[in-house]
Amino acid sequence: MTTTILPAELAERAQPAPFTHSADFTPRYWLFAAPAVLVVAGVIVFPWLFTLYMSTQDWKIGGGPEFVGLQNFAELFRDTRFIESMGHTLYFTVLAVVLPILFGTAAALVFHREFPFRGVLRTVFVMPMMATPVAVALVWTMMFHPQLGVLNYLLSLVGIGPQNWVYSPDTVIPTLILVEVWHWTPLVMLIVLGGLAGLPREPYESALIDGANDWHMFRHITLPLVWPFIMVAIVIRTIDALKAFDTIFVITQGGPGTASETLNIFLYLQAFQFYKIGYASAVVVIFFVIVIMLSLLLLYARQKSKWNA
Amino acid sequence: MKRLATKLGFYASLFVLVSPAVLVFLWMISLSFKNELDNTAFPPVFIPDPPTLKNYVDVFAQNNFALYLWNSVLVTGGAVLIGLAVGVPAGYGIARGKATKFAILILVARMTPALSYLIPLFLLFQMTGLVGTITALVITHLVITIPIIVWIMIGYFENIPMELEDAARIDGASSWQAFRHVALPLAMPGVTVGGILAFIFSWNNFIFSVVLGGKNSRTLPSAVYNSLTFEQISWGPLAAAALLVTLPVLLVTVLAQRQIVAGLSAGGLKDG
Numbered sequence: 001m002t003t004t005i006l007p008a009e010l011a012e013r014a015q016p017a018p019f020t021h022s023a024d025f026t027p028r029y030w031l032f033a034a035p036a037v038l039v040v041a042g043v044i045v046f047p048w049l050f051t052l053y054m055s056t057q058d059w060k061i062g063g064g065p066e067f068v069g070l071q072n073f074a075e076l077f078r079d080t081r082f083i084e085s086m087g088h089t090l091y092f093t094v095l096a097v098v099l100p101i102l103f104g105t106a107a108a109l110v111f112h113r114e115f116p117f118r119g120v121l122r123t124v125f126v127m128p129m130m131a132t133p134v135a136v137a138l139v140w141t142m143m144f145h146p147q148l149g150v151l152n153y154l155l156s157l158v159g160i161g162p163q164n165w166v167y168s169p170d171t172v173i174p175t176l177i178l179v180e181v182w183h184w185t186p187l188v189m190l191i192v193l194g195g196l197a198g199l200p201r202e203p204y205e206s207a208l209i210d211g212a213n214d215w216h217m218f219r220h221i222t223l224p225l226v227w228p229f230i231m232v233a234i235v236i237r238t239i240d241a242l243k244a245f246d247t248i249f250v251i252t253q254g255g256p257g258t259a260s261e262t263l264n265i266f267l268y269l270q271a272f273q274f275y276k277i278g279y280a281s282a283v284v285v286i287f288f289v290i291v292i293m294l295s296l297l298l299l300y301a302r303q304k305s306k307w308n309a
Numbered sequence: 310m311k312r313l314a315t316k317l318g319f320y321a322s323l324f325v326l327v328s329p330a331v332l333v334f335l336w337m338i339s340l341s342f343k344n345e346l347d348n349t350a351f352p353p354v355f356i357p358d359p360p361t362l363k364n365y366v367d368v369f370a371q372n373n374f375a376l377y378l379w380n381s382v383l384v385t386g387g388a389v390l391i392g393l394a395v396g397v398p399a400g401y402g403i404a405r406g407k408a409t410k411f412a413i414l415i416l417v418a419r420m421t422p423a424l425s426y427l428i429p430l431f432l433l434f435q436m437t438g439l440v441g442t443i444t445a446l447v448i449t450h451l452v453i454t455i456p457i458i459v460w461i462m463i464g465y466f467e468n469i470p471m472e473l474e475d476a477a478r479i480d481g482a483s484s485w486q487a488f489r490h491v492a493l494p495l496a497m498p499g500v501t502v503g504g505i506l507a508f509i510f511s512w513n514n515f516i517f518s519v520v521l522g523g524k525n526s527r528t529l530p531s532a533v534y535n536s537l538t539f540e541q542i543s544w545g546p547l548a549a550a551a552l553l554v555t556l557p558v559l560l561v562t563v564l565a566q567r568q569i570v571a572g573l574s575a576g577g578l579k580d581g
Contacts, residue, residue, distance in 0.1 A: 028406075028484050029401075029402040029403075029405045029406030029408070029484075030402060030406055030408070031402065031484075032398040032399060032401050032402030032405075032406075032484075032488065033398070033399040033402035033403055033406070033408065033411065034402075035394075035395045035398070035399070036395045036396060036398070036399030036402075036455060036459060037399075037411070039391075039395055039451060039455060040414070040415070040418070040455065043426070043430070043448060043449070043451050043452050043455075044414075044418045044426070044452060044455075044456075045414075046429065047425070047426045047428075047429035047430055048421075048425075050429040050432075051425060051428060051429055054428065054429070103326070106322070106326070107326050110319070110322055110323055110326060113319070115319075115323070119566075121323065121327055122566070122570075123562065123563055123566045124327055124330055124331060125326060125327050125330055126562065126566065126569070126570070127330055127334065127559060127562060128329075128330050128333070130509055130558055130559065130561075130562040130569070131334075131513075131555045131558060131559060132512070132513045132515075132529075132530055132551075132554050132555040132558055133513060133515065133530075134513075134515045134530040134531075134533060134534055134551075134554070135337075135530070135533065135551035135552070135554045135555040136333065136337075136551075136555070138533070138534075138547055138548070138551045139333060139336065139337045139340070139548060139551060140333070142340065142544050142547075142548070143333075143336065147351065148349050148350075148351055148353075150336060150353045153351065153352050153353050182329055182330070182333070186330075187573065190570060190573050191573075239420050242422075243422040243423075245422070245423075245424065245515075245516060246515045246516065249515075249516075250515075250534060264422060264424060267424055268424060268516075271424075271427070271428050272431075272520055277428060277432070280428060281428060284422075284424070284425040284428065287422060287425060288421060288425060291417070291420050291421055291422070292417060294420070295416060295417050295420045299413070299416065
């Protein structure tokens with residue numbers, strides 16, 4: 001972390017302080033953060049460090065730890081179930097990022113306009129992402145039922161035969177992606193909508209005078225200007241899709257077989273079904289590295305968008 | 310003519326965007342008000358006729374639903390209150406002290422999968438005999454509430470001009486008084502936003518209670534999930550329970566949608 005300097009930090013350091021404060025400037029403010037530092041050290045930093053320690057141990061719940069070095073990691077990369085879960089995660093993540101980004105951006109363009117009942121409809125649109133994932137997942141499970149589910153009935157109305165949804169290895173991941181898209185497209189919409197709200201007017205006025213049509217204006221003015229916000233949405237969505245757990249766990253528990261077992265589900269089963277604490281911790285460490293890299297990317301994108309939280 | 314076509318296209322896309330959300334929630338409501346016969350009928354019955362409250366009565370009569378509701382209130386309430394008490398001053402300290410590194414740590418904590426905290430905390434609670442207690446769940450839910458509150462408060466305090474606090478201190482106020490009587494009142498909208506989002510993410514959390522909750526300390530989401538696996542699946546009561554679990558969150562969304570939209574487009578991060 002010491003060698004990584006973010007662009008905004010550099011800029012900050014280069015600027016002279018606008019107001020001269022007394023010498024105890026920083027320590028005085030640290031006191032405000034002290035209780036949080038203690039709690040964060042206990043429930044966040046301690047678990048991280050302990051996980052790192054556990055990942056080097058052969059440890060099952062009930063037994064004691066035994067130091068094995070990097071053997072857990074070596075074993076993981078020979079474990080076909082782990083490799084397959086990486087594949088499932090990649091498949092799931094790519095589509096669970098791309099589709100919400102496309103639909104969410106389109107939705108933001110729609111909700112950016114003025115129309116009757118905009119506030120009400122926006123609230124309805126945002127509801128899926130606020131709803132309790134478990135509750136929603138239970139309803140989706142009932143809707144996917146091959147014989148009695150409402151989705152197969154609706155498909156039959158438009159002449160499409162019954163689908164197996166989450167009951168077939170071929171369709172289970174696309175079906176879970178459907179739920180994920182339903183759930184999280186609103187978050188992308190909100191982020192992009194925030195970007196659209198800050199757009200300047202002048203470029204559009206001069207483009208209109210030059211006779212540009214809607215598509216040209218979107219392609220050459222709107223899209224470049226909101227791109228930083230879309231980038232932020234892409235990074236957040238990627239991290240969230242990697243972490244997806246509740247809906248997958250409730251609807252399929254990784255099944256049928258291991259067809260929808262993502263990294264997170266694999267991790268849960270290793271830890272709390274097979275009680276292989278050391279092995280599961282090694283998965284957490286790998287997960288953690290991926291998430292940190294994506295978080296740094298997010299910070300970078302966030303600074304570029306000059307986005308004030 | 311062209312204007313009319315554009316307008317029709319616009320409303321068509323609006324319809325396509327909003328209808329999936331509407332359909333799922335309407336179907337949830339429909340299932341919860343129908344008797345078992347109608348719920349398993351094919352072709353499906355869409356409108357409950359006559360609507361029945363039996364499913365809701367069953368939810369309360371056949372399960373410890375009231376107990377789990379109370380557990381959820383305790384866990385979420387405790388984690389949000391402690392989160393605010395600790396997180397709001399921390400947001401102030403980080404924003405004013407320019408503690409960039411601590412801010413980054415909070416952000417990384419925000420992004421890390423919830424499961425990654427669970428193994429060490431589970432072992433810790435097992436050693437201290439806290440597994441299956443409300444206390445263990447409140448402590449664990451701080452992992453959700455503190456990062457979101459701190460992160461949102463940093464943003465709000467950064468946008469409050471420093472000059473007001475400087476003026477107060479020149480008049481002899483202490484740092485605490487400058488925070489308590491000048492900065493905090495101005496940042497109250499942020500406290501509301503942070504509190505609401507922390508409430509929603511904590512209430513919705515499922516996995517912590519699955520692993521750490523005991524038979525009598527479970528929160529609602531994992532209690533409803535358990536009723537699915539361990540009892541005869543019947544759709545009506547299940548849908549009614551699911552609706553009851555998510556109802557508080559949906560009500561807050563409707564009542565505080567302006568704050569939520571502000572918080573999410575600013576903080577932009579959800580819980581995992």
